[in-house]
Amino acid sequence: xxxxKLANAGLLKKIVESIxxxxxxxxxxxxxxxxxxxxxxxxxxxFVCLKLNAxxxxxxxxxxxxxxxxxxxxxxxxxxxxxxxxxxxxxxxEKKSEQIGFIFDGRNSKETEWTLKLMNIDSVAWQIPxxxxxxxCEMPAAEFQKACKELxxxxxxxxxxxxxxxxxxxxxxxxxxxxxxYSPSSSTDDENDAISLEVKHPVNVNFSIKYMNQxxxxxxxxxxxxxxxxxxxxxxxxxxxxNNGFLKFHLAPQICDDDNxx
Amino acid sequence: xxxxKLANAGLLKKIVESIxxxxxxxxxxxxxxxxxxxxxxxxxxxFVCLKLNAxxxxxxxxxxxxxxxxxxxxxxxxxxxxxxxxxxxxxxxEKKSEQIGFIFDGRNSKETEWTLKLMNIDSVAWQIPxxxxxxxCEMPAAEFQKACKELxxxxxxxxxxxxxxxxxxxxxxxxxxxxxxYSPSSSTDDENDAISLEVKHPVNVNFSIKYMNQxxxxxxxxxxxxxxxxxxxxxxxxxxxxNNGFLKFHLAPQICDDDNxx
Amino acid sequence: xxxxKLANAGLLKKIVESIxxxxxxxxxxxxxxxxxxxxxxxxxxxFVCLKLNAxxxxxxxxxxxxxxxxxxxxxxxxxxxxxxxxxxxxxxxEKKSEQIGFIFDGRNSKETEWTLKLMNIDSVAWQIPxxxxxxxCEMPAAEFQKACKELxxxxxxxxxxxxxxxxxxxxxxxxxxxxxxYSPSSSTDDENDAISLEVKHPVNVNFSIKYMNQxxxxxxxxxxxxxxxxxxxxxxxxxxxxNNGFLKFHLAPQICDDDNxx
Numbered sequence: 001x002x003x004x005k006l007a008n009a010g011l012l013k014k015i016v017e018s019i020x021x022x023x024x025x026x027x028x029x030x031x032x033x034x035x036x037x038x039x040x041x042x043x044x045x046x047f048v049c050l051k052l053n054a055x056x057x058x059x060x061x062x063x064x065x066x067x068x069x070x071x072x073x074x075x076x077x078x079x080x081x082x083x084x085x086x087x088x089x090x091x092x093x094e095k096k097s098e099q100i101g102f103i104f105d106g107r108n109s110k111e112t113e114w115t116l117k118l119m120n121i122d123s124v125a126w127q128i129p130x131x132x133x134x135x136x137c138e139m140p141a142a143e144f145q146k147a148c149k150e151l152x153x154x155x156x157x158x159x160x161x162x163x164x165x166x167x168x169x170x171x172x173x174x175x176x177x178x179x180x181x182y183s184p185s186s187s188t189d190d191e192n193d194a195i196s197l198e199v200k201h202p203v204n205v206n207f208s209i210k211y212m213n214q215x216x217x218x219x220x221x222x223x224x225x226x227x228x229x230x231x232x233x234x235x236x237x238x239x240x241x242x243n244n245g246f247l248k249f250h251l252a253p254q255i256c257d258d259d260n261x262x
Numbered sequence: 263x264x265x266x267k268l269a270n271a272g273l274l275k276k277i278v279e280s281i282x283x284x285x286x287x288x289x290x291x292x293x294x295x296x297x298x299x300x301x302x303x304x305x306x307x308x309f310v311c312l313k314l315n316a317x318x319x320x321x322x323x324x325x326x327x328x329x330x331x332x333x334x335x336x337x338x339x340x341x342x343x344x345x346x347x348x349x350x351x352x353x354x355x356e357k358k359s360e361q362i363g364f365i366f367d368g369r370n371s372k373e374t375e376w377t378l379k380l381m382n383i384d385s386v387a388w389q390i391p392x393x394x395x396x397x398x399c400e401m402p403a404a405e406f407q408k409a410c411k412e413l414x415x416x417x418x419x420x421x422x423x424x425x426x427x428x429x430x431x432x433x434x435x436x437x438x439x440x441x442x443x444y445s446p447s448s449s450t451d452d453e454n455d456a457i458s459l460e461v462k463h464p465v466n467v468n469f470s471i472k473y474m475n476q477x478x479x480x481x482x483x484x485x486x487x488x489x490x491x492x493x494x495x496x497x498x499x500x501x502x503x504x505n506n507g508f509l510k511f512h513l514a515p516q517i518c519d520d521d522n523x524x
Numbered sequence: 525x526x527x528x529k530l531a532n533a534g535l536l537k538k539i540v541e542s543i544x545x546x547x548x549x550x551x552x553x554x555x556x557x558x559x560x561x562x563x564x565x566x567x568x569x570x571f572v573c574l575k576l577n578a579x580x581x582x583x584x585x586x587x588x589x590x591x592x593x594x595x596x597x598x599x600x601x602x603x604x605x606x607x608x609x610x611x612x613x614x615x616x617x618e619k620k621s622e623q624i625g626f627i628f629d630g631r632n633s634k635e636t637e638w639t640l641k642l643m644n645i646d647s648v649a650w651q652i653p654x655x656x657x658x659x660x661c662e663m664p665a666a667e668f669q670k671a672c673k674e675l676x677x678x679x680x681x682x683x684x685x686x687x688x689x690x691x692x693x694x695x696x697x698x699x700x701x702x703x704x705x706y707s708p709s710s711s712t713d714d715e716n717d718a719i720s721l722e723v724k725h726p727v728n729v730n731f732s733i734k735y736m737n738q739x740x741x742x743x744x745x746x747x748x749x750x751x752x753x754x755x756x757x758x759x760x761x762x763x764x765x766x767n768n769g770f771l772k773f774h775l776a777p778q779i780c781d782d783d784n785x786x
Contacts, residue, residue, distance in 0.1 A: 074437055078415040081408065099438070109445040109457060110405065112412060116438040143634065146605065150636060153602040175598055176623070176640040183633040195633060336677075336699055343674040361700070371707040371719060372667065374674060378700040 002030050002066055002092040005059040009104055010084030011242075013076075015050065018218035018239075018247060020072040023048055027121040028068045030092075034245075035062075038126050046211050047126070047234075047250040056244035058087070068092060068100055069119035078114060086112075128250070133228040133236075134201040135162040139182060140193055141225040141239065145216040147180045151209055154178055157254055158209045162229060163202045167195075171209065192223040203229045206254040212237070215249040264292050264328055264354040267320040271366055272346030273504075275338075277312065280480035280501075280509060282334040285310055289383040290330045292354075296507075297324075300388050308473050309388070309496075309512040318506035320349070330354060330362055331383035340376060348374075390512070395490040395498075396463040397424040401444065402455055403487040403501065407478040409442045413471055416440055419516055420471045424491060425464045429457075433471065454485040465491045468516040474499070477511040526554050526590055526616040529583040533628055534608030535766075537600075539574065542742035542763075542771060544596035547572055551645040552592045554616075558769075559586075562650050570735050571650070571758075571774040580768035582611070592616060592624055593645035602638060610636075652774070657752040657760075658725040659686045663706065664717055665749040665763065669740040671704045675733055678702055681778055682733045684753060687726045691719075691751075695733065716747040727753045730778040736761070739773040 006012055019026065022041040029036050037050040054060040082088075086106040093101075097118075104112040151158050151171030155178075159170040169180045184197040218239040219225070228236035237249045268274055281288065284303040291298050297319075299312040316322040344350075348368040355363075359380075366374040413420050413433030417440075421432040431442045446459040480501040481487070490498035499511045530536055543550065546565040553560050561574040578584040606612075610630040617625075621642075628636040675682050675695030679702075683694040693704045708721040742763040743749070752760035761773045 071437070074415075078412070078438075078440070081412040081415065083408070109447045111443045113441045113443075114412075114438065115440075117436075146607070150602070150605040150638075153598070153605065174641075175595070176602075176638065178602070178639075179637045181635045181637075185633045333699070340674070340677040340700075340702070343670065343677065345670070371709040373705045375703045375705075376674075376700065377702075379698075 001061065001063050001094065002068075002090070003059065003061045004030075004035065004057045004090045006088045006090075007058050008084055009079065009082045009086045009088040012088055013079040013082065013084065014218075014220045015241075015247065016072050016075050016079055018221060019048055019050065020076045021217070022046055022214055022249075024071065024073050025119055025121050026070050026072050028070060029065070030062045030068060031065045032062050045208070045252060046214070049126075049128070049248040049250065050245070052241065052245040056242060066092065067121075069121035070100070070116065071119060074116060078116075082112070131230065131233060132200070133230050133233075134199070135167075135203050135227070135229040136198045137162060137167050137196070137227045137229070138224060139195045139227075141216075141219040141221075141223060143182070143195075144225045144227070144237075145219045147182075148209060148212045148216050150180055151178050152213060156209055158207050158212055159204070160207070160227075160229060160235075161202070161204045162197065162199055164197070164199045167197055167227075201231075203231050205229060205231055205235065207235060207251055208254055211249075211251050215251075218247050218249075221247060263323065263325050263356065264330075264352070265321065265323045266292075266297065266352045267322075268350045268352075269320050270346055271341065271344045271348045271350040274350055275341040275344065275346065276480075276482045277503075277509065278334055278337050278341060280483060281310055281312065282338045283479070284308060284476055284511075286333065286335050287381055287383050288332050288334050290332060291327070292324045292330060293327045294324050307470070307514060308476070311388075311390070311510040311512065312507070314503065314507040318504060328354065329383075331381035332362070332378065333381060336378060340378075344374070393492065393495060394462070395492050395495075396461070397429075397465050397489070397491040398460045399424060399429050399458070399489045399491070400486060401457045401489075403478075403481040403483075403485060405444070405457075406487045406489070406499075407481045409444075410471060410474045410478050412442055413440050414475060418471055420469050420474055421466070422469070422489075422491060422497075423464070423466045424459065424461055426459070426461045429459055429489075463493075465493050467491060467493055467497065469497060469513055470516055473511075473513050477513075480509050480511075483509060525585065525587050525618065526592075526614070527583065527585045528554075528559065528581045528614045530612045530614075531582050532608055533603065533606045533610045533612040536612055537603040537606065537608065538742075538744045539765075539771065540596050540599050540603060542745060543572055543574065544600045545741070546570060546738055546773075548595065548597050549643055549645050550594050550596050552594060553589070554586045554592060555589045556586050569732070569776060570738070573650075573652070573772040573774065574769070576765065576769040580766060590616065591645075593643035594624070594640065595643060598640060602640075606636070655754065655757060656724070657754050657757075658723070659691075659727050659751070659753040660722045661686060661691050661720070661751045661753070662748060663719045663751075665740075665743040665745075665747060667706070667719075668749045668751070668761075669743045671706075672733060672736045672740050674704055675702050676737060680733055682731050682736055683728070684731065684751075684759075685726070685728045686721065686723055686753060688721070688723045691721055725755075727755050729753060729755055729759065731759060731775055732778055735773075735775050739775075742771050742773075745771060 023039045026037050035052045039048050086104040089103040091101040099115050102114040147169045154173035154176050155171030161168045166183050171178045182195050184195050215237045221239045226238040234250045234252050239247045285301045288299050297314045301310050348366040351365040353363040361377050364376040409431045416435035416438050417433030423430045428443050428445050433440045444457050446457050477499045483501045488500040496512045496514050501509045547563045550561050559576045563572050610628040613627040615625040623639050626638040671693045678697035678700050679695030685692045690705050690707045695702045706719050708719050739761045745763045750762040758774045758776045763771045
């Protein structure tokens with residue numbers, strides 16, 4: 001028996017929308033302590049890593065480890081019709097092992113029970129190297145999303161340079177270029193506006209803007225984003241989820257012509 | 263001479279939008295006491311029945327019965343440009359029998375006169391059987407619209423089951439199913455949220471979701487919807503209009519494979 | 525050296541959006557006293573005339589006259605990503621004569637520098653005849669935009685008739701017609717709602733609605749629009765910009781079949 005209850009269905013909707021264009025069919029691993037997902041995107045360029053601790057849920061019960069293969073495409077279609085503030089109970093019963101139930105409770109003496117067929121998806125345990133990152137930058141998620149969009153006009157590649165004094169996002173193309181610079185700040189009125197920058201070694205690294213724009217769909221999940229960067233290693237874009245989980249996107253760097261980006 | 267004045271053009275717009283995808287060209291019957299429309303949809307599956315009492319209008323004058331054939335498609339295109347809070351006067355003069363005038367009066371010393379060619383549309387007097395219905399359910403129009411949308415994800419057919427204790431909308435498909443249940447309630451804070459259910463005999467009947475979704479475009483007309491249901495008889499979805507009229511959609515039930523829906 | 529600073533990027537965005545579908549590549553003339561643009565639309569039917577006085581900018585410096593050829597299509601794409609309330613500095617340095625810089629300063633210790641390649645565009649000095657116009661009508665820009673849209677449903681041609689007592693916009697087509705009449709008013713509560721009409725001689729003149737609809741994209745620039753009309757001369761649709769500039773569209777009249785419009 002697996003049962004987990006969310007205070008509002010809106011959060012489930014946001015998580016599905018953040019991932020569904022990268023991972024169509026997702027193998028969720030449910031254990032006593034957490035519900036998690038690890039999957040490569042369909043082009044094998046990005047790696048998605050979601051973790052929701054038991055405490056993230058209003059109630060959580062998982063008798064023994066199970067793997068639930070869910071079609072995020074179908075979940076997205078259905079969840080679009082659900083009210084954000086309905087509660088949502090996920091329910092899996094070994095006796096009906098081919099399906100999972102979602103029970104939504106809202107106003108108006110209304111109950112919706114939605115049943116979805118489970119899929120067989122091979123779940124692979126990934127070994128993520130416990131790397132030391134040269135740079136960790138934390139900033140408002142909305143600002144990072146805007147920077148990605150601003151660079152999109154001119155370029156397919158985003159160059160990120162980070163030093164102790166600033167982090168710079170650059171997009172260069174034939175018709176023009178765009179350079180967005182943030183200086184770390186801690187003394188803003190609202191701590192959600194602060195930009196922090198921990199730099200062990202300066203980095204200068206390139207990524208596909210297309211993937212970065214995909215990742216920033218998770219901006220709806222919270223106020224902040226964390227970037228983990230090293231030269232010549234995959235970068236991580238991390239969205240914390242209500243202090244009880246996270247959604248991390250790993251992306252391999254692009255090898256670019258230096259002339260083009262210096 | 264026919265003259266009828268509406269306090270705001272927005273209401274005319276909503277009525278046209280509710281019908282125009284079912285009935286493109288509509289024969290309106292104007293009498294001393296009301297303006298009404300009865301028409302089959304173009305695929306002859308649904309039957310639309312609109313009635314606006316003379317009292318619905320700010321002023322109303324109809325010297326002798328006339329039939330006005332109007333293109334709802336053209337009306338819709340034009341009304342999109344009109345301010346909702348302009349007053350709207352419909353004016354038909356036998357001396358200019360090929361056209362109808364719409365005079366919109368707004369702010370800013372502005373008057374708009376819009377003239378539309380009338381069409382010859384055969385108007386058939388329908389005999390609607392004065393049937394006794396097994397179930398009458400009244401509920402918030404927005405809730406019924408939501409239930410229809412939620413079922414759309416999985417199925418083309420909506421099954422409705424009603425007993426004394428609950429009304430249940432079910433959609434089943436290959437990838438999953440959705441079951442929405444409402445229990446009657448009268449003691450809500452806001453009477454517009456109440457769900458009432460009068461049951462002479464339980465019903466179990468199937469309809470095309472596509473048509474139900476079409477009908478729910480009339481959700482803009484008011485707060486409430488009334489469902490009239492019997493086994494093996496057309497169902498009615500009724501939207502009251504400001505206590506002085508109604509828009510009713512009649513829909514023949516679908517014959518379904520019972521295995522699929524129980 | 526040319527440097528001009530705008531208090532908010534939103535205004536630059538609105539100007540570009542108002543023109544970009546008529547003029548793709550625009551030669552801006554910058555002098556000591558103003559920044560201006562004169563260009564025919566690509567089909568050589570309308571003439572666009574923009575003037576921004578030095579006072580329009582927060583700071584303005586232009587050492588010697590220069591011409592900057594800018595792709596409005598590319599500017600539009602980029603500006604869509606910029607926050608309306610960021611300040612925007614335009615910067616051109618003769619030493620880097622092939623490009624112009626836009627520096628956006630916002631919240632959050634963020635600076636964006638955007639560089640755009642300049643284009644070689646032939647700038648022609650137009651001699652606009654200093655004509656006496658028979659009619660000058662000033663009205664709310666939003667009202668003129670609505671009148672244009674209302675006429676679009678039935679017709680491709682807008683007939684404008686103006687007398688001392690009223691200005692009338694008429695669109696006639698096969699399925700119907702639309703007549704919008706404004707009477708001059710000065711005693712409204714809000715002076716932005718007033719309609720003023722100066723008539724030396726009555727006019728009766730026809731224009732392409734398609735172009736009028738294009739011009740009304742400039743409705744975002746301010747509250748008012750001014751129409752300059754004469755029989756048999758190009759009409760002018762003028763949008764004042766914050767008392768320190770204007771955007772004028774000149775449009776040649778259409779020759780129409782009189783029977784059709786009287």
